[in-house]
Amino acid sequence: MSSYDTIRAYRLEIWAASTVMTRQNNIQLAEGTTTAFIPLWDMCNHEQGKITTDFSKEKNRSECYALRDFKAGEQIFIFYGARPNCDLFLHNGFVYPDNPSDSLSLALGISSGDPARETRLALLSKLGLARVTYFHLYAGDAPVSAELLAFIRIFNMNQEELSKWSSDGLPGDLVSSDQTSSEAVGADLEKRAYTYLLTRCKLIRASYKKDPEETTPDTPHRKNIKLLKQCEVQILDGAIKYLQNVLEKLSAK
Numbered sequence: 150m151s152s153y154d155t156i157r158a159y160r161l162e163i164w165a166a167s168t169v170m171t172r173q174n175n176i177q178l179a180e181g182t183t184t185a186f187i188p189l190w191d192m193c194n195h196e197q198g199k200i201t202t203d204f205s206k207e208k209n210r211s212e213c214y215a216l217r218d219f220k221a222g223e224q225i226f227i228f229y230g231a232r233p234n235c236d237l238f239l240h241n242g243f244v245y246p247d248n249p250s251d252s253l254s255l256a257l258g259i260s261s262g263d264p265a266r267e268t269r270l271a272l273l274s275k276l277g278l279a280r281v282t283y284f285h286l287y288a289g290d291a292p293v294s295a296e297l298l299a300f301i302r303i304f305n306m307n308q309e310e311l312s313k314w315s316s317d318g319l320p321g322d323l324v325s326s327d328q329t330s331s332e333a334v335g336a337d338l339e340k341r342a343y344t345y346l347l348t349r350c351k352l353i354r355a356s357y358k359k360d361p362e363e364t365t366p367d368t369p370h371r372k373n374i375k376l377l378k379q380c381e382v383q384i385l386d387g388a389i390k391y392l393q394n395v396l397e398k399l400s401a402k
Contacts, residue, residue, distance in 0.1 A: 171240040176211065177204045187211055195237070195245065196226030234380050244376040251288040253384045255349065258282055259301055268311045272303050275319060286350070288380075292388040293346070295324040302334060305341040340399050347392040354385040 172191045173184040178329065190202075190213055194295050202213040219225055231250035238244050245251075273279045276299055284297035302323050306314065314320050322330035331339060357378060367375075 167240055168401055169371050171282055174211065175204070177206060190227075191224055193227040195229040195241065195243070197245070197247065197249065198226075198228040200228055200230060202227065220366060222328045234377055238373055238377055241371070244373045244380065246376060246380065248380070249289060251380055251384060252294075253286040253381050254283040254285060255353070256282060256296070257284055257297075257304070257349075259304065261375065265306075265308060265311055268315060269306070272306075272311065272315055272320065273300070276324060288384050288387065290391070291326075292384065292391050293326070295326075297346070298326055299323040299341075301342040301346045302338060305345050310335075312337055336399055340396065343392050343395050343399070347389065350385055350388050350392065354382065355387065357382050357385075 172186055174187050175182050175189075176185045190211070196216060198216040201216055202211065204211050207318065213227065215227060216226060229237070233250060233252040234244045234248050235254075237248070259266050259273075263269065270279050273281075276296075278296055278299060281296060281300075284300055285294040286292045286297065287294060303311075303314075322333040325331075334342075
């Protein structure tokens with residue numbers, strides 16, 4: 150078998166495995182839960198809404214209720230769940246432009262050369278974040294996840310601040326963005342934390358180059374990749390605007 154055939158066979162295997170695994174459904178049996186296919190239902194496409202499928206123990210069957218009124222002959226949609234576009238593209242083969250559950254993962258960590266590394270990790274550990282390496286920016290008006298907020302605060306603490314927060318039991322204020330928690334963190338640390346994240350977002354945003362004009366027609370995969378990049382850029386632009394507004398408010402105090 151040539152190297153080309155090997156690569157092609159591997160890609161087909163990945164496609165087949167993903168096709169099967171993304172169509173598995175949990176079915177409740179008397180002896181416990183198992184996974185199975187549900188013919189026809191598995192072919193329903195995605196639409197934003199809510200989960201309307203569940204398993205009825207009384208009737209021993211899976212039941213799916215319509216998300217909305219459908220006309221005769223109209224395609225029936227179901228909601229796949231709150232998944233970011235990267236997961237929808239990877240596992241389901243499409244990108245949903247108006248996805249309120251969309252997010253962008255940022256790879257962040259504490260440098261091995263940081264003299265306060267162990268103290269920072271210990272503080273992150275109190276919040277269950279010591280082993281987290283990817284943090285999320287969300288689409289919408291509140292782009293900074295609670296985990297990301299805690300990380301940027303701890304990452305930007307000086308030694309005095311680290312000692313103060315490390316002496317507390319469970320530093321819950323670090324994962325909250327409400328006014329009381331922000332005041333407990335302090336304006337100086339907040340400015341450093343949000344400035345750090347703003348700089349990081351701008352650097353990532355700058356890495357998205359404009360797609361060169363292509364003479365070959367777009368394939369469905371290429372179109373989805375371009376759409377995915379557009380959605381990621383929208384998340385970054387929204388986050389940058391949000392962070393700038395936060396910093397303006399902090400500076401005005």
